[in-house]
Amino acid sequence: MNIAVDIDKTESKAAPLRVQHVVRGRLVEGDAVHHVSRDLGAGFTTPAIDLNALITPRSEPGPLFDVRISEIIDFLAETGERFDIDRNPILQECAERIAQVNTLPRRVIDNLFRQGRGVLNKQALQFQIEQSFKQPRALDEWVPLTDPFGNKTSIRAFPPRLIHVVAGNAPTAAVASIAQGALVKAINLLKMPSSDPFTTVAILKVMMEVDPDHPVVRSMSAIYWRGGDEMVEPILYRPQYFDKIVAWGGGDAINNVVKYLGPGFQLVSFDPKTSISMIGAEAFVDEATLEAVAEQAAEDVTAFNQEGCLASCFLYTEGTREQVDRFCEALLPRLGVDRELASAIAPRLPGDMREEIEVLGMLDDSYRVWGGFDGLGLVIRSEEPVSFHPTFKTANVVHVHSLDEALKYVNVATQTVGMFPHERKAVYRDRLATAGAQRVVRLGSAAKWCAGSPHDAMYPLPRFVHWMVDDDI
Numbered sequence: 001m002n003i004a005v006d007i008d009k010t011e012s013k014a015a016p017l018r019v020q021h022v023v024r025g026r027l028v029e030g031d032a033v034h035h036v037s038r039d040l041g042a043g044f045t046t047p048a049i050d051l052n053a054l055i056t057p058r059s060e061p062g063p064l065f066d067v068r069i070s071e072i073i074d075f076l077a078e079t080g081e082r083f084d085i086d087r088n089p090i091l092q093e094c095a096e097r098i099a100q101v102n103t104l105p106r107r108v109i110d111n112l113f114r115q116g117r118g119v120l121n122k123q124a125l126q127f128q129i130e131q132s133f134k135q136p137r138a139l140d141e142w143v144p145l146t147d148p149f150g151n152k153t154s155i156r157a158f159p160p161r162l163i164h165v166v167a168g169n170a171p172t173a174a175v176a177s178i179a180q181g182a183l184v185k186a187i188n189l190l191k192m193p194s195s196d197p198f199t200t201v202a203i204l205k206v207m208m209e210v211d212p213d214h215p216v217v218r219s220m221s222a223i224y225w226r227g228g229d230e231m232v233e234p235i236l237y238r239p240q241y242f243d244k245i246v247a248w249g250g251g252d253a254i255n256n257v258v259k260y261l262g263p264g265f266q267l268v269s270f271d272p273k274t275s276i277s278m279i280g281a282e283a284f285v286d287e288a289t290l291e292a293v294a295e296q297a298a299e300d301v302t303a304f305n306q307e308g309c310l311a312s313c314f315l316y317t318e319g320t321r322e323q324v325d326r327f328c329e330a331l332l333p334r335l336g337v338d339r340e341l342a343s344a345i346a347p348r349l350p351g352d353m354r355e356e357i358e359v360l361g362m363l364d365d366s367y368r369v370w371g372g373f374d375g376l377g378l379v380i381r382s383e384e385p386v387s388f389h390p391t392f393k394t395a396n397v398v399h400v401h402s403l404d405e406a407l408k409y410v411n412v413a414t415q416t417v418g419m420f421p422h423e424r425k426a427v428y429r430d431r432l433a434t435a436g437a438q439r440v441v442r443l444g445s446a447a448k449w450c451a452g453s454p455h456d457a458m459y460p461l462p463r464f465v466h467w468m469v470d471d472d473i
Helices: 069-082 089-098 106-120 122-132 172-183 199-210 251-258 287-306 321-335 351-360 403-409 422-435 460-464
Strands: 021-023 026-028 033-036 043-046 143-146 152-158 161-165 187-191 220-223 244-248 266-270 274-279 312-318 368-371 378-382 394-400 414-420 439-442 466-472
Touching (some): 122 460, 172 187, 172 244, 172 460, 199 220, 251 266, 321 368, 321 378, 414 422, 422 439
Parallel strands (some): 161 187, 187 220
């Protein structure tokens, strides 16, 4: 969908940008195919795709099969040392190109690269392995075990063959996909998004600076094709070539993948999620507290200009209607602020959403709207959640008399729940999990995380590997 955006993101009439590919660790140039980016309608070109070159025969182990996990972590960490947007010209050029196809401004893109560097931290990578695997050495060797009946077996976390459908809403997603693929020693084919067909290759080029022939580099291919391409996907999405597809993206992207699933070809899905806030009546104890809570809520609403799954869309606020309206008034000016992960002015809302909001403003007093369509943010107060998915700094503040009422709106598509006061997390976290939620945090910290934690209610790495068993009974 093409959308109107602020003046810093006007549609470009310049020559198409050239996108590079990487095929099994080797850079590929060319401009054989012309594409248009999803968000801004910017043109870019890619090399022609040689499908045969992307396939590693099943008779051939991947480049990382005999490489110890400690060596892989060392290589990723050395890449992390060079992953510095302030000093590395590869990343600087990449960020400049992303800004021409993505709705995020250059300043926020740079900040996301700085965050991404933390993904390639040696201690964090080691901690991720330790948290994910009961027997981490199973990644390197066969691990013998004896069950309670005396039966002997050995297990190994065998390197998989993975297709990664990389998320396009933040460059850090590509960093995580590459690191995860390397940690499980996979043969990796990374499908790049049209909203960022540059970061994945840029990361691999930084790796090539460290060692162009390292097995991690040779285990990676990074390609762009248009999602649903009938000349590509029916050929690649087969169990004789790949074991699993690791898919990030919206509903259409996930549904497109599902039709290819079958015996031997599985899906690990980081599918669309919605995040919320739960704000207790304690927010109204005094004006200073109310202002602080409004600031914390704004941090969560505006993360990635509300384009990430962790950004809050619905804020269930406990109190009287008068109190909730005061919160809305305090929240609005905090939405139009430059932040580390958000711009002061967001892209304009899609036309259909603007029409729905205009209608809400004309209804009875169960709805009230603060702000406008200028990109500085908008707040809708309602008695139940609005029917559309808020985006681009649109906060739907839902008036509840008790936070208990918010639980009926929580389901398996609820990712992050920001809570104020944070002491009430302990009261609600079990009930939130029962309803389907996956993560509860202090209000204002949705975009912060602990290394090695589950994501979307799972530890991904054990799901990526091919668990092989050698029974000796």
